Amino acid sequence: MADAPYKLILLRHGESEWNAKNLFTGWVDVNLTGKGEEEAIRGGELLREAGLLPNVVHTSLLKRAIRSANLALDAADRAWIPVHRAWRLNERHYGALQGKDKAATLAEFGEEQFMTWRRSYDTPPPVLEDGAEWSQSDDPRYAHLPSEVRPRTECLKDVVIRMLPYWYDNIVPDLLAGRVVLVAAHGNSLRALVKHLDGVSDADIVGLNIPTGIPLLYELDTDFQPVNPGGTYLDPEAAKSAIEAVKNQGKK
Numbered sequence: 001m002a003d004a005p006y007k008l009i010l011l012r013h014g015e016s017e018w019n020a021k022n023l024f025t026g027w028v029d030v031n032l033t034g035k036g037e038e039e040a041i042r043g044g045e046l047l048r049e050a051g052l053l054p055n056v057v058h059t060s061l062l063k064r065a066i067r068s069a070n071l072a073l074d075a076a077d078r079a080w081i082p083v084h085r086a087w088r089l090n091e092r093h094y095g096a097l098q099g100k101d102k103a104a105t106l107a108e109f110g111e112e113q114f115m116t117w118r119r120s121y122d123t124p125p126p127v128l129e130d131g132a133e134w135s136q137s138d139d140p141r142y143a144h145l146p147s148e149v150r151p152r153t154e155c156l157k158d159v160v161i162r163m164l165p166y167w168y169d170n171i172v173p174d175l176l177a178g179r180v181v182l183v184a185a186h187g188n189s190l191r192a193l194v195k196h197l198d199g200v201s202d203a204d205i206v207g208l209n210i211p212t213g214i215p216l217l218y219e220l221d222t223d224f225q226p227v228n229p230g231g232t233y234l235d236p237e238a239a240k241s242a243i244e245a246v247k248n249q250g251k252k
């Protein structure tokens with residue numbers, strides 16, 4: 001196997017209250033469910049069992065990722081490591097779909113439009129106007145962001161564009177310093193990172209889904225190319241069925 005000096009672990013937060021209710025979430029700051037807390041703890045136990053002990057953690061500004069990181073690190077006895085939080089790791093802003101029921105949206109707009117909004121690479125949902133219900137326009141955690149940088153909707157391409165500066169400026173330096181890095185984030189911000197790491201095409205990323213709470217290990221060579229393309233889920237069996245469940249959301 002090629003030399004792989006860098007270890008990067010991706011962890012999507014555990015099930016959130018709005019995952020359980022089947023609502024589009026995006027930047028709405030919903031909490032974990034009890035099941036989600038258990039998933040995060042299990043994620044930490046998987047890290048410990050695999051001897052993968054992070055030296056630093058990067059999360060978003062959303063509590064479902066922050067709390068998942070804390071629970072997982074507690075379970076791995078690594079609650080003490082440095083943490084960095086960044087809006088650039090936030091979930092994709094879901095625009096005017098935030099707060100809407102996925103099944104009702106599918107029924108109202110049909111499969112093609114629904115999947116275009118959910119998974120197309122470059123078509124964002126309609127804009128969520130400032131001040132609307134579920135808008136983050138008055139949220140103090142984004143007060144430092146100039147208006148033109150603050151998303152009101154995003155497609156995955158927009159997420160790649162806003163996430164990559166954080167990858168190069170903040171995560172890569174930690175890897176270069178020899179740290180095992182945990183990134184605790186979201187379904188779509190992690191899809192953006194996986195797209196970059198694996199060089200997934202715009203067409204193929206449509207079919208890629210990331211399950212909640214199961215650590216995904218990337219071993220990277222000196223050019224930051226994965227020697228295990230696609231990464232390695234620490235619980236591959238659980239990942240398989242959980243990926244199907246994410247894929248089929250809305251269809252019930």
Ligand SMILES: O=C(O)[C@@H](CO)OP(=O)(O)O
Pocket residue numbers: 019023024025026027091092094118187188246249
């Ligand atoms: O609602 C959301 O923000 C995301 C993640 O839960 O959903 P989806 O998988 O439909 O992009």
